[in-house]
Amino acid sequence: xxxxxxxxxxxxxxxxxxxxxxxxxxxxxxxxxxxxxxxxxxxxxxxxxxxxxxxxxxxxxxxxxxxxxxxxxxxxxxxxxxxxxxxxxxxxxxxxxxxxxxxxxxxxxxxxxxxxxxxxxxxxxxxxxx
Amino acid sequence: xxxxxxxxxxxxxxxxxxxxxxxxxxxxxxxxxxxxxxxxxxxxxxxxxxxxxxxxxxxxxxxxxxxxxxxxxxxxxxxxxxxxxxxxxxxxxxxxxxxxxxxxxxxxxxxxxxxxxxxxxxxxxxxx
Numbered sequence: 001x002x003x004x005x006x007x008x009x010x011x012x013x014x015x016x017x018x019x020x021x022x023x024x025x026x027x028x029x030x031x032x033x034x035x036x037x038x039x040x041x042x043x044x045x046x047x048x049x050x051x052x053x054x055x056x057x058x059x060x061x062x063x064x065x066x067x068x069x070x071x072x073x074x075x076x077x078x079x080x081x082x083x084x085x086x087x088x089x090x091x092x093x094x095x096x097x098x099x100x101x102x103x104x105x106x107x108x109x110x111x112x113x114x115x116x117x118x119x120x121x122x123x124x125x126x127x128x129x130x
Numbered sequence: 131x132x133x134x135x136x137x138x139x140x141x142x143x144x145x146x147x148x149x150x151x152x153x154x155x156x157x158x159x160x161x162x163x164x165x166x167x168x169x170x171x172x173x174x175x176x177x178x179x180x181x182x183x184x185x186x187x188x189x190x191x192x193x194x195x196x197x198x199x200x201x202x203x204x205x206x207x208x209x210x211x212x213x214x215x216x217x218x219x220x221x222x223x224x225x226x227x228x229x230x231x232x233x234x235x236x237x238x239x240x241x242x243x244x245x246x247x248x249x250x251x252x253x254x255x256x257x258x
Contacts (some may be wrong), residue, residue: 003149007156014160029237044164055157057164106162109223113156115228120152120237123147127241130248 006055007117013056014110017044020059021103029100035079035114037089039065039096066089134253148173148237150231154207155230158221166218169210171229175236178206 015026031037043060046053067090075084161167172178186219212220 003146003153007149007153009145010156010160014156014162017160018163044161046164046167053197055153055160057160100168102163105223106159109159109162109227110156112227113152113159113230116234117152120149120234123238123241127245130245 004121005118010055010057010068011110011114013047013058013118013123015107015114017057017059017074018103018107018110022100025100025103026060026095029093029096032089032091032093034089036069036087037091038069039067039089041065134248137247138244141240143179143221144175144240145171145237146245148233148240150206151164151233152237155233158226159223159230162219162221162223162226164219167221169212169221170207171227172206173208174232184246196235215251226233 021042022046024042028039033127041063043063044057047056047058048054048072069090070088072088073085074080077086079086139204153174157166158171160171210220212222212225212226214220
């Protein structure tokens with residue numbers, strides 16, 4: 001049974017990680033038009049417990065994308081400088097959508113694993129019930 | 131009592147093996163986006179069984195009874211050789227799905243054999 005509970009907790013950690021990735025993607029998309037907003041990127045790493053890797057996945061620290069902010073020409077904008085430009089965000093919607101899709105696929109794969117482990121342990125329990 | 135019968139022992143080892151494999155597959159899929167993660171796998175039961183039947187069975191049971199979590203699975207785990215993606219990850223979701231289906235069928239087969247053998251025993255005892 002330890003293998004099953006291991007597998008279930010690993011699949012759960014995977015779903016959690018993908019969900020928090022999706023949350024950051026939606027934050028980025030929501031702030032596409034926020035002046036001066038830097039895109040947030042999260043990293044995944046293996047969880048280490050008592051010196052050995054447990055196989056669970058953990059979300060590392062959130063990093064800000066250091067790439068150049070876009071310069072938008074709009075002299076009427078309150079934040080525009082003398083030349084009529086202001087700094088927009090460095091969010092690229094195409095990248096965010098692709099990232100969201102990838103997160104969704106990985107989430108589904110983890111969910112499938114979770115479901116399969118559950119089915120396997122249910123079958124085992126059915127054997128006991130007879 | 132059931133464990134003294136070879137059939138039950140083999141079916142039990144097969145189910146345990148499927149469980150261990152499933153844990154490894156779940157681990158790979160959870161880490162499908164972790165940079166530098168190396169995918170791992172456990173060989174199919176028939177290959178492990180054919181390799182050395184007695185030692186494998188004993189090892190599987192020792193890990194089970196001794197309560198040392200994952201001891202026998204670490205011994206059987208191998209790193210999968212695969213094309214790494216740009217972030218150094220070698221997990222292929224498609225391959226893992228294939229393995230997951232294989233594992234599920236292996237587990238089902240083991241449980242079916244176990245249940246069937248139990249039915250035979252029950253019938254011989256006059257219960258059904």
